Amino acid sequence: MSIENIANDTILEIKDLTVHYVTEEETVEAVNDLSLSVKRGKSLGLVGETGAGKTTTALSILRLVPDPPGRIIKGTVEINGKDVYQASAAELEQIRGNEVAMIFQDPMTVLNPVFTVGEQIAECVEIHEHCSKADAWNRALEMLEMVGIKADRANDYPHQFSGGMKQRVVIAIALTCNPHLLIADEPTTALDVTIQAQVLELMKDLKEKTGTAMIMITHDLGIVAETCDEVAVMYAGRIIEHGTLEDVFRNTRHPYTEGLFNSLPNIHDRKAQLKPIRGLMPDPSNLPKGCSFAERCEYACERCFEERPVPMKHSETHTVACLRYEEDGFQIERSKK
Ligand SMILES: Nc1ncnc2c1ncn2[C@@H]1O[C@H](COP(=O)(O)OP(=O)(O)OP(=O)(O)O)[C@@H](O)[C@H]1O
Ligand code: SF4
Numbered sequence: 001m002s003i004e005n006i007a008n009d010t011i012l013e014i015k016d017l018t019v020h021y022v023t024e025e026e027t028v029e030a031v032n033d034l035s036l037s038v039k040r041g042k043s044l045g046l047v048g049e050t051g052a053g054k055t056t057t058a059l060s061i062l063r064l065v066p067d068p069p070g071r072i073i074k075g076t077v078e079i080n081g082k083d084v085y086q087a088s089a090a091e092l093e094q095i096r097g098n099e100v101a102m103i104f105q106d107p108m109t110v111l112n113p114v115f116t117v118g119e120q121i122a123e124c125v126e127i128h129e130h131c132s133k134a135d136a137w138n139r140a141l142e143m144l145e146m147v148g149i150k151a152d153r154a155n156d157y158p159h160q161f162s163g164g165m166k167q168r169v170v171i172a173i174a175l176t177c178n179p180h181l182l183i184a185d186e187p188t189t190a191l192d193v194t195i196q197a198q199v200l201e202l203m204k205d206l207k208e209k210t211g212t213a214m215i216m217i218t219h220d221l222g223i224v225a226e227t228c229d230e231v232a233v234m235y236a237g238r239i240i241e242h243g244t245l246e247d248v249f250r251n252t253r254h255p256y257t258e259g260l261f262n263s264l265p266n267i268h269d270r271k272a273q274l275k276p277i278r279g280l281m282p283d284p285s286n287l288p289k290g291c292s293f294a295e296r297c298e299y300a301c302e303r304c305f306e307e308r309p310v311p312m313k314h315s316e317t318h319t320v321a322c323l324r325y326e327e328d329g330f331q332i333e334r335s336k337k
């Protein structure tokens with residue numbers, strides 16, 4: 001148990017995590033040398049385009065990466081100072097049940113179509129709080145109300161709810177164990193925009209009320225700005241920029257993050273052109289030797305194709321992995337590409 005982590009209020013600490021999917025045909029290097037931490041009560045947005053390794057990172061935290069083909073090649077994950085990869089089956093059950101909860105994109109991966117939503121929430125309460133059936137049922141009704149669903153819907157089945165309401169039920173289930181950390185993997189992607197806003201508002205409220213720390217995985221920088229204290233940007237299995245919202249949104253350093261912001265439509269200037277980042281993320285089963293972003297980067301120089309940048313601190317809170325910034329903040333010139 002890491003005394004240091006308990007003392008500094010770190011709830012999650014990932015160090016040098018490397019996860020591959022190994023099949024007969026190829027080895028997908030999904031997550032590479034990834035380190036990050038989350039403090040109690042704080043929320044971290046994990047952003048990046050499809051295939052960047054966000055879900056694999058989330059699954060690794062709870063030792064849920066399917067094996068085969070998934071393999072944890074190296075690294076450690078500590079939750080509340082406990083090493084997840086050294087944990088016994090009983091300790092792992094305690095971590096998964098009581099310390100960390102996960103919400104996935106599709107609520108039906110969690111909900112069972114043949115039980116009422118009330119029964120499903122009550123069952124979780126009973127398991128976690130070791131209480132009577134009657135107490136669990138009453139608590140389930142309270143949880144439903146807390147996520148904005150009238151208690152008299154408790155006897156309805158999942159198919160009788162809209163997508164947004166089903167996701168609210170999943171959030172209620174996730175919160176029954178009063179988790180220290182809630183990992184939400186694209187929780188609103190399947191919902192339409194107005195319902196999306198309501199579910200995000202609800203998550204923000206609950207975070208403030210319960211003090212749960214959160215990892216919000218999303219493609220959407222707007223969602224991060226709304227719900228998170230910090231942001232980590234992932235590219236080809238690595239975190240390439242990490243900092244507070246202020247650091248990453250106002251003092252953007254990494255060319256990929258810059259590209260993500262440039263590709264957003266500007267609501268204040270309707271004539272502004274969308275500038276998608278040219279090219280594609282490299283094939284994770286054949287990653288380049290140097291910087292993974294080099295092929296798409298307008299600042300790339302020869303060195304970028306040879307040398308892999310490592311994360312470097314630019315301030316107490318802001319870390320960037322780009323050769324453009326040396327320790328003294330020196331910037332290389334924009335190439336002519
Ligand atoms: N079970 C698996 N077997 C083989 N490869 C996998 C498996 N799961 C994920 N991968 C690969 O690992 C890489 C990272 O996938 P991951 O799902 O972690 O990305 P992601 O950032 O969550 O993407 P998205 O935004 O689309 O959800 C991808 O190249 C993906 O194809
Ligand atoms: S290391 Fe080079 S190629 Fe990679 S993001 Fe920085 S400038 Fe671009």
Ligand SMILES: [Mg+2]
Nearest residue numbers: 054055056185
């Ligand atoms: Mg994913």
